[in-house]
Every structure is written in C-alpha cells, then in structure tokens.
Amino acid sequence: MTASRLLERLLQTLPVLFGVSLIVFLMITLTPGDPVEIMLADSRATPEQAAQLRADLGLDRPLPQRFLVFLGNALTGDFGISFFHRRPVRDVIAERLPATIELTLAAILLAIAVAIPLGVIAAVKRDTWLDRALTALSLFGVSLPGFWFGLLLILLFAVQLGVFPVGGRTDFDLEVARVTGFLLIDSVIAGRPDAFLAALRHLALPAITLGLPTAALLTRVVRSAMAEVLTSDYVLFAEAKGLSRRRVLLRHALKNALIPVVTVAAIETGSLLGGNMIVETVFGWPGLGRLVVESIFARNYPLVQAAVLLYAVTYVMLNFTADLLYTALNPKVRL
Amino acid sequence: MDLDIAAGEALGVVGESGSGKSVTFLSVLGLLRPPGRIEAGEILFDGRDLRRVSRAELRALRGRHMALAMQDALSALNPAFTIGQQLIETLEAHGLAANTREQAAAALSRVGIPSAAERLDDYPHQFSGGMRQRAMIAISLAARPRLLVADEPTTALDVTLRAQVLDLLDELREQDGLALALITHDLAVVAERCPRVMVMYAGQVVESGPTAQVVARPLHPYTRGLLESLPRLEDPDRPLHPIPGQVPDLARLDGGCRFRNRCSMAISACAGPTPLADLGGGRASRCLRAAEVSP
Ligand SMILES: Nc1ncnc2c1ncn2[C@@H]1O[C@H](COP(=O)(O)OP(=O)(O)OP(=O)(O)O)[C@@H](O)[C@H]1O
Numbered sequence: 001m002t003a004s005r006l007l008e009r010l011l012q013t014l015p016v017l018f019g020v021s022l023i024v025f026l027m028i029t030l031t032p033g034d035p036v037e038i039m040l041a042d043s044r045a046t047p048e049q050a051a052q053l054r055a056d057l058g059l060d061r062p063l064p065q066r067f068l069v070f071l072g073n074a075l076t077g078d079f080g081i082s083f084f085h086r087r088p089v090r091d092v093i094a095e096r097l098p099a100t101i102e103l104t105l106a107a108i109l110l111a112i113a114v115a116i117p118l119g120v121i122a123a124v125k126r127d128t129w130l131d132r133a134l135t136a137l138s139l140f141g142v143s144l145p146g147f148w149f150g151l152l153l154i155l156l157f158a159v160q161l162g163v164f165p166v167g168g169r170t171d172f173d174l175e176v177a178r179v180t181g182f183l184l185i186d187s188v189i190a191g192r193p194d195a196f197l198a199a200l201r202h203l204a205l206p207a208i209t210l211g212l213p214t215a216a217l218l219t220r221v222v223r224s225a226m227a228e229v230l231t232s233d234y235v236l237f238a239e240a241k242g243l244s245r246r247r248v249l250l251r252h253a254l255k256n257a258l259i260p261v262v263t264v265a266a267i268e269t270g271s272l273l274g275g276n277m278i279v280e281t282v283f284g285w286p287g288l289g290r291l292v293v294e295s296i297f298a299r300n301y302p303l304v305q306a307a308v309l310l311y312a313v314t315y316v317m318l319n320f321t322a323d324l325l326y327t328a329l330n331p332k333v334r335l
Numbered sequence: 336m337d338l339d340i341a342a343g344e345a346l347g348v349v350g351e352s353g354s355g356k357s358v359t360f361l362s363v364l365g366l367l368r369p370p371g372r373i374e375a376g377e378i379l380f381d382g383r384d385l386r387r388v389s390r391a392e393l394r395a396l397r398g399r400h401m402a403l404a405m406q407d408a409l410s411a412l413n414p415a416f417t418i419g420q421q422l423i424e425t426l427e428a429h430g431l432a433a434n435t436r437e438q439a440a441a442a443l444s445r446v447g448i449p450s451a452a453e454r455l456d457d458y459p460h461q462f463s464g465g466m467r468q469r470a471m472i473a474i475s476l477a478a479r480p481r482l483l484v485a486d487e488p489t490t491a492l493d494v495t496l497r498a499q500v501l502d503l504l505d506e507l508r509e510q511d512g513l514a515l516a517l518i519t520h521d522l523a524v525v526a527e528r529c530p531r532v533m534v535m536y537a538g539q540v541v542e543s544g545p546t547a548q549v550v551a552r553p554l555h556p557y558t559r560g561l562l563e564s565l566p567r568l569e570d571p572d573r574p575l576h577p578i579p580g581q582v583p584d585l586a587r588l589d590g591g592c593r594f595r596n597r598c599s600m601a602i603s604a605c606a607g608p609t610p611l612a613d614l615g616g617g618r619a620s621r622c623l624r625a626a627e628v629s630p
C-alpha cells in the first residue's frame with residue numbers, strides 16, 4: 001500500500017468519526033435528566049448556585065454552540081471536566097483505560113489461541129462427529145449471554161472451588177507502582193513475580209468470559225476459511241509434491257486461511273473494547289467499561305461522549321489495521 | 336486398468352469431460368479426496384502395488400518419482416509463497432536440498448525461464464501465464480521424478496503458449512527420459528505427440544493402443560464417435576457427428592457395457608460383462624464387437 005493510499009484511507013475515516021460524535025452528542029444531551037440536578041442532588045444548593053454551575057459547565061449555551069465547542073476541544077484532546085469526578089475527562093479515562101486494554105488483549109489472544117486449533121481440526125475432520133460437535137459448541141458459545149456465563153464461572157471457580165478470585169484486578173497487599181497501568185507489565189518492571197501471578201489469576205475469569213463468544217465466532221471463521229482452502233488446487237498440488245500432511249495443513253493451507261481470520265479478529269478486538277461493560281461490571285474490573293456505565297447513570301455527559309468517541313476511533317483504526325494486515329498477508333494485493 | 340508407460344514415453348489420455356481422467360490419475364498418485372476411494376484393482380509402479388504401500392511411502396514416492404502438473408498454474412501455485420519457496424520445499428521434502436537457491440534457479444532455467452535466479456523471489460501472480468505454467472512444471476519436476484501426470488496442462492493457455500508448453504514437455508521427455516501421461520480433451524495433440532493413447536469413458540478405459548492405429552482404425556464405438564465428432568485438417572468440410580445421448584450416472588451402473596445406451600451397435604450380450612480385452616499388437620478394447628467397429 002502506498003503512502004498516498006494510506007492517507008486516503010485515513011481521510012475516509014473522518015466523516016465517520018464526525019457522524020459518530022454528532023450522534024453521541026445528540027443522544028446524550030437530548031435524553032431527559034438534568035446533570036446539574038443530579039450533581040447537586042445531595043447538597044442544599046440555592047437556585048443561584050445551580051445556575052452558576054450550569055454556566056460554568058457551559059450547559060446554558062445553545063446546542064449547536066455546545067457541539068462545536070465539544071468538537072473543537074475534542075480535536076485538541078480536551079474532553080472537558082468530568083462532572084462526577086471534577087477532574088479532566090482525559091485524566092479519568094487515561095487512568096481506567098489500561099485495565100480495559102489489558103482485559104481486551106487477554107480475551108482476544110485467548111480467543112485466537114483456542115479458535116485456530118479447533119477451527120483447523122473441525123475443517124480437517126469435516127463432516128465427522130467431531131466437526132459437528134465443535135460446530136454445536138461454537139454455536140452455543142456465540143449465543144451465550146456474557147453476564148450469565150461470567151456469574152457461572154464465578155460461582156464455580158471462585159466461590160465453590162476457590163481457585164480464582166471473585167473480582168478486581170489484584171489483591172490488596174500485592175499492588176505495585178503504577179508505570180504503564182498494565183498490571184502484568186508493571187509487576188514485571190517492579191520485579192514482583194507474586195504480583196504478576198496475582199494479576200494473571202484475576203485476569204483469567206473475566207478474560208475467559210469476554211473472549212468466549214469471540215473464540216466461538218473465530219472458530220467458525222477458521223473452520224470455513226480452512227475448509228475452503230483445503231479444496232483448493234494448491235493444496236492438492238502441495239500434496240502431489242510429496243510434502244508432509246503437517247506441512248500442507250499448517251503452512252500451505254493455514255497461511256491462506258488466516259487472511260480472513262486476521263481481519264475478523266482485528267474487528268472483533270474493536271467490538272470487545274467497546275463491549276466489555278457487562279463483563280467489567282460482573283467482575284468489578286476497574287476499567288473504562290464500568291466507568292462508562294457509572295457515567296451514563298450519573299448523566300456525566302463529557303465522559304460518555306469522550307468514551308464513545310474513543311470507542312469509535314479505536315474501532316475505525318482497528319478496521320484500518322485489519323486492512324493493513326490483509327495487505328501484508330496477501331502478496332497479491334501488495335502494490 | 337493396466338497402465339504402463341516406459342521412460343521417455345508419452346501416453347495420451349482422452350475422453351469427454353467427466354469420464355474420470357483426473358480421478359483415475361489422482362488415484363494413481365494416492366490423492367483421491369474423500370469420499371472418493373479405490374474400490375478394486377491394483378496400481379503398479381515399478382512392480383509395487385501402490386495400494387499396499389503405507390501413506391508415508393506413498394508420500395515419499397509423490398513428487399520424487401511421480402509428479403503432477405495441473406491445468407491452471409494460477410490456482411495450483413500457492414498465492415502466499417514465492418516460486419522459490421515452493422520449489423525449494425519440494426527439494427527439502429525429498430532430502431535433495433544442498434545449495435538450494437542454485438538448484439532452484441537451475442530447475443527454473445531448465446523449463447526455459449529467463450534470468451531464473453532473480454525470479455525465485457517473485458510470487459506466482461507476478462509471472463505471466465506462460466511463465467507461470469512453466470514454473471509450475473519446474474516445481475513438479477524439481478525432484479526429477481520419472482513419471483509426470485500432466486492433467487490438461489495447456490487448456491488454460493492461448494494457442495501459442497500451448498505449443499510452447501507441449502514442446503517443453505517433449506523436450507524433457509527426450510532429454511531426461513521422463514515418462515509422461517498427458518491428459519487432454521484434444522485428440523489432435525495426442526495424435527501429434529503421444530505414441531500411445533488411452534480412451535476413457537464413464538470411469539473406465541474403453542480402448543488403448545498405438546495412437547496412429549487407434550485413430551486410423553478405432554476398435555470401440557466410443558473412440559469412433561470421438562473421432563467423428565472432431566474436425567479434420569485434411570477434410571474440413573466433413574460433417575461432424577457429435578455422439579448422441581448422455582454419460583450414465585456412475586452411481587447407478589449395472590454390470591454391462593457403460594456405453595450401451597448410446598451405442599448404435601449394442602446387442603443383448605452387451606448387458607453382460609465387458610472386460611478390457613487384449614486384441615494383440617498392443618491394442619485393447621472393451622467392446623464385444625470390436626472387430627466390427629471399423630469396417
Ligand atoms: N472410476 C470411477 N468410479 C466412480 N466415479 C468416478 C470414476 N471416474 C470418475 N468418476 C466420477 O466422475 C467425476 C468426474 O471425473 P473427472 O474429474 O476425473 O473427469 P475428467 O475426465 O477429468 O473431466 P474433465 O475433462 O472435465 O477434467 C468425478 O468427480 C467422479 O465422481
């Protein structure tokens with residue numbers, strides 16, 4: 001892909017992002033419920049004080065102006081003050097984001113690690129009982145409600161067997177100095193294997209819960225891509241050359257079958273980042289998803305707007321990455 | 336079926352689409368895909384029954400002793416690997432890799448690809464159609480097999496390239512003593528290049544023999560029909576006679592002659608067994624009335 005093509009693809013994403021920010025802005029501001037009332041609910045503020053707060057937050061200005069201000073600030077990375085925390089939205093989000101990224105990456109890696117072998121096996125053993133069992137299992141996995149499955153895991157592995165913690169990111173006594181915000185990395189930096197292990201144990205159940213539907217989906221993608229590739233002439237030709245079955249399957253077939261899988265996985269990562277509110281809530285995971293849920297209930301406009309915009313940017317960028325990966329894996333489209 | 340091809344010899348295999356040419360030769364290479372399987376018979380290669388050797392032994396034979404060239408190089412070559420990688424892995428699979436890049440370049444030059452060493456790192460789609468077909472043949476022949484099954488290796492090419500690739504196969508046959516099974520729809524190509532021919536119909540060999548004699552005096556009505564359905568250079572105005580009727584459903588065969596529903600010479604005995612009979616002089620036919628086919 002040439003630099004100009006790259007730029008063109010990037011520019012194409014701008015209208016999408018503008019549209020998303022407009023929709024988000026309208027949806028939040030037009031839903032009933034007054035943030036100033038919510039913020040002042042417990043205090044005995046005078047109407048004058050309420051009006052002052054309203055003016056401070058810019059809520060007394062007309063909608064179009066508020067949108068333009070929001071957009072202009074957003075471009076400079078300024079998403080305003082979180083009503084709720086009374087701190088810049090940017091800082092609040094930056095604090096919570098690593099936890100969410102850590103969880104998402106763990107979930108997607110887990111999903112890929114499960115999906116590739118299962119999908120390959122299903123494709124190779126196509127139309128046998130094993131294939132049918134795996135297909136049924138993945139259908140089940142795709143349609144499983146996340147919160148229910150999460151609660152089930154907690155009941156079984158945390159409450160009954162006690163092998164995994166019930167929730168949170170780590171144990172109280174095992175906190176390490178925050179450097180990157182990624183606990184696994186920070187505990188390596190701090191040279192604390194005990195903290196690393198604790199973080200890993202806390203990560204396990206939420207990552208499984210979040211990754212399971214994706215694993216199921218990817219298994220189906222791997223299976224169908226692989227099944228198609230296996231009927232191709234080049235697989236027959238590779239076999240005719242006398243290559244081992246292993247080499248034919250894992251090199252010739254899999255490399256081509258992975259092209260659509262990588263695309264789907266990149267897009268899925270975007271959905272996971274934006275779709276982990278339930279899992280974070282169930283597991284008390286201090287990430288962005290839970291923050292967004294709390295902020296929606298508190299009508300914390302600036303934060304919700306920033307978060308949804310962040311989701312949209314990530315989603316668009318991951319689609320873009322999927323494109324790049326597709327190009328890298330497929331010599332035929334390389335320009 | 337009895338398939339013997341001597342070193343340096345070319346056997347033409349003809350028959351309508353769906354007559355089982357590809358399936359038959361893929362089964363020789365042990366490459367039938369499920370649900371396909373060999374129900375009966377033996378496949379002898381150097382006196383060994385290939386149906387009895389283990390999968391590992393068969394794999395060692397494939398590519399090393401018998402190789403396959405396919406119709407469309409664009410689909411036969413893996414789009415995700417370079418020509419060099421695909422050539423070298425064949426050498427490696429058979430323990431023949433020494434100074435691989437030189438070997439690979441030599442293999443490409445052998446099939447007439449110019450500046451071969453530089454083209455090793457190209458992907459299949461970067462080759463032109465004719466060069467790609469040559470590259471595929473080079474890959475098939477990398478380990479210097481003795482038998483090449485070429486399944487319509489020129490159908491996907493235009494006329495000039497077709498002749499070039501066929502010339503190449505002739506050359507390899509003469510120089511290296513390669514035995515060639517050339518599967519084709521084109522009887523003219525067989526008449527020109529293959530001393531012996533095998534005619535297939537509905538999954539069976541119905542006639543075989545020296546090409547010149549088979550063409551001059553077919554001993555099976557299907558062969559005769561095939562010849563009559565082709566235009567002839569020396570007599571372009573001769574009326575063409577396509578064979579009426581259709582190939583029987585191979586899943587529902589009785590024991591009789593498979594051509595019977597389309598044969599104008601059928602008699603009641605044709606519902607019985609029709610084995611491939613040796614008629615002397617290297618000729619064989621399944622027709623019970625072979626002697627009467629060409630009056
Ligand atoms: N001996 C056989 N026994 C059972 N089925 C057969 C046999 N030979 C061929 N068939 C069936 O006929 C189908 C077509 O065979 P095949 O692809 O070999 O034809 P072909 O002669 O190569 O045709 P084309 O000229 O179109 O390539 C196969 O898919 C197979 O199911």
Ligand code: SF4
Binds near residue numbers: 592595605625
């Ligand atoms: S055996 Fe009978 S039906 Fe078959 S080709 Fe000969 S004459 Fe025709």
Ligand SMILES: [Mg+2]
Binds near residue numbers: 357
């Ligand atoms: Mg064929």
